[in-house]
Amino acid sequence: MINFEIPEKVQNQMQMIHMVAEQAMRPYSRQLDEHEHERPQMFVDMTWPFTREMVKRDIRRLQKQVEEGDNGESGKKGPNVALLALILMIEELSWGDAGQYLCLPHPMLGGAAVQSAGTPEQQIRFLSKFAEGEPKWGAMAITEPGAGSDNSSMRTTAVLDEETHEWVLNGEKIFITNGKLSLEESDGLCVVWATVDPDAGRAGIKSFVVEGHTPGVHIAKQETKLGIRASDTVSLHFDNVRIPYDNLLGAAAVKKQGSNGHKNGRTDKGFKGAMKTFDASRPAVAASAMGIARAALEFTREKLAEEGIVVDYTKSLHELTAVERDLMEMEARHKGAWLLTLRATAQMAHGESNRLEASMCKFRAGESVTWITQKAVELLGPLGYSREWLAEKWMRDAKINDIYEGTKQINQLIVARSILGYTRRELK
Numbered sequence: 001m002i003n004f005e006i007p008e009k010v011q012n013q014m015q016m017i018h019m020v021a022e023q024a025m026r027p028y029s030r031q032l033d034e035h036e037h038e039r040p041q042m043f044v045d046m047t048w049p050f051t052r053e054m055v056k057r058d059i060r061r062l063q064k065q066v067e068e069g070d071n072g073e074s075g076k077k078g079p080n081v082a083l084l085a086l087i088l089m090i091e092e093l094s095w096g097d098a099g100q101y102l103c104l105p106h107p108m109l110g111g112a113a114v115q116s117a118g119t120p121e122q123q124i125r126f127l128s129k130f131a132e133g134e135p136k137w138g139a140m141a142i143t144e145p146g147a148g149s150d151n152s153s154m155r156t157t158a159v160l161d162e163e164t165h166e167w168v169l170n171g172e173k174i175f176i177t178n179g180k181l182s183l184e185e186s187d188g189l190c191v192v193w194a195t196v197d198p199d200a201g202r203a204g205i206k207s208f209v210v211e212g213h214t215p216g217v218h219i220a221k222q223e224t225k226l227g228i229r230a231s232d233t234v235s236l237h238f239d240n241v242r243i244p245y246d247n248l249l250g251a252a253a254v255k256k257q258g259s260n261g262h263k264n265g266r267t268d269k270g271f272k273g274a275m276k277t278f279d280a281s282r283p284a285v286a287a288s289a290m291g292i293a294r295a296a297l298e299f300t301r302e303k304l305a306e307e308g309i310v311v312d313y314t315k316s317l318h319e320l321t322a323v324e325r326d327l328m329e330m331e332a333r334h335k336g337a338w339l340l341t342l343r344a345t346a347q348m349a350h351g352e353s354n355r356l357e358a359s360m361c362k363f364r365a366g367e368s369v370t371w372i373t374q375k376a377v378e379l380l381g382p383l384g385y386s387r388e389w390l391a392e393k394w395m396r397d398a399k400i401n402d403i404y405e406g407t408k409q410i411n412q413l414i415v416a417r418s419i420l421g422y423t424r425r426e427l428k
Contacts, residue, residue: 010085017089020046021096026390029097032230033393037222040100040230048135051106055130057082058115062127066120079349087287087345091338094291098397099230101288102177103137106130109281110138110182110209113191116276117207117249126189126209136188136212137181140277141173141236149410151193152201156238158194158208160245167208167248169194169241172220177404179234180219187212191249191277192238207249207277216241227396280348281405282358286341286365289401293334293369296376296394301327303380326379330372337361337368356418363411366402373398 006014024042032038061082093101107114107130114126130136147153156171169192173179182188190210197204210217220235304310304327311324320328340361347354373395377384384391402408417427 006084006088007081010081010088013085014088014092016050017092021092025093025096025100028100029390029393030387032097032099034229036224036229037232038230040097040103043100044103044105044135048105051104052131054082054086055107055111055127059124059127059131062120062124066124079346080351081349083349084345087283087341090284090287091291091294094288095295096291097230098288098292099228101291102228102231103181105135105137105186107138107189108178109140109277110189110191112280112284113140113207113277114138114189114209114249116280119250122209122246122249129187129189129211134186136186137178138188139176139178139182139190140281141176141179141190141192143175144172145174149407151205154193154195154205155198156192156194157198158196158206158248160196161242164242165245166242167245169208169210169216169238169243172235172237174221174235175223175404176234176236177231179236180222180232183210183212183214183217183236184219190236208243209247209249210238210241210243211247214241214243226399227393228400278406279353279355279358282362282411283341283344283348283354285401285405286337286344286361289365289369289398290334290338290341292394292398292401293337293365293372296373296391296398297330297334299389299391300330300376300379323379326375330375333368333372337365340364356415359406359411359414359418362405363408363415366408366411369398370402 020043024046025040028040028042032040061080090101093104102108107127111127111130114123118126130138142151142154144154144156146155156169156173158167158169160166161168171194173192176190178188179190182190189212192208192210193205194208195204196206216239218237218239220237223233223235225233304323309321309323309327311320311327313328317325317328340357344354344357344361347357373391377391377395380389380391383389386392406414413427416422417424420427
């Protein structure tokens with residue numbers, strides 16, 4: 001029998017997370033929105049002990065996996081409840097403030113990439129950074145000025161120096177969430193996608209871990225954004241950045257070909273392994289979208305109730321007012337997207353492939369939160385559009401969920417290809 005009950009331990013954790021969202025995030029939303037790039041220090045200090053313990057639990061699980069000789073592909077014994085807790089936490093913190101949530105001291109997208117493409121030993125090594133010391137952040141760098149959704153045109157290169165046995169990275173990455181926090185302001189990490197063979201297209205693209213304060217990494221630009229303004233989004237320039245050979249994610253085994261000796265740099269998982277990152281990160285983005293949507297929905301419902309507008313669910317649609325019908329549509333879109341998100345999360349927690357479901361929930365959540373927050377501003381009237389309330393901020397924060405981790409159009413393509421059985425070449 002399927003059980004939709006949240007485990008009691010996770011419920012207790014979410015009560016604590018709600019207190020953080022309500023007391024340490026929401027009251028500072030406006031201030032941090034109007035002072036972009038100002039760090040939410042109270043939020044960081046309150047959450048670091050908790051996220052540190054989360055990472056420690058992940059490390060213990062990985063260590064047990066290594067001891068048992070499990071390569072991570074044989075399936076898990078029972079669901080990974082920690083994944084459910086993480087998704088629920090993201091939703092709750094985004095209800096508090098999405099920009100501050102993105103400043104969570106945690107491996108974040110960088111950690112997702114390490115766990116998706118790295119060996120268990122690499123996961124332990126890199127995640128251990130987040131289990132001790134001062135707050136640290138993780139990031140992931142994919143997008144380039146000439147390579148957005150089309151990863152095959154990526155031009156950041158990684159060349160193996162045969163003498164030192166180090167990778168040398170050169171290139172530029174843009175729109176990197178927490179890029180400054182992870183590399184300049186902490187001893188964190190950033191997973192950088194680069195090509196070891198520009199002529200090989202996607203086959204030449206690999207994932208490399210660049211650790212904080214590595215020489216040659218420069219902040220080229222810090223973005224001024226429409227929403228999620230408490231978080232930093234930067235462009236990074238890599239100028240002969242040298243990293244250890246073992247910072248190439250995956251079961252690395254370089255095949256030296258030709259006189260240059262560093263052409264291929266093949267790994268067992270390669271680009272497909274790196275792409276698994278999105279299967280984990282897209283439900284997380286969807287959960288963040290659902291937190292923003294719930295904040296807007298609850299506030300709108302509350303303000304309408306103060307004016308005597310309460311939906312009577314026993315009535316037919318044609319008996320309701322236009323405002324009541326809009327409120328019901330907001331609720332329906334939120335619930336549908338949230339259930340898709342939980343489904344993708346459950347599959348991931350059980351060790352099942354969730355590529356289709358991850359794209360479905362990301363597409364639907366991004367579309368839904370954009371519509372819901374715009375409708376909230378519309379229903380709340382002039383005050384919804386003003387800075388007196390947070391409704392207009394939620395609308396601005398919402399839009400990014402329709403863009404990053406694969407735009408709506410890209411995720412629609414992935415869903416269509418999966419359902420119809422088309423290849424990338426057949427359906428563009």
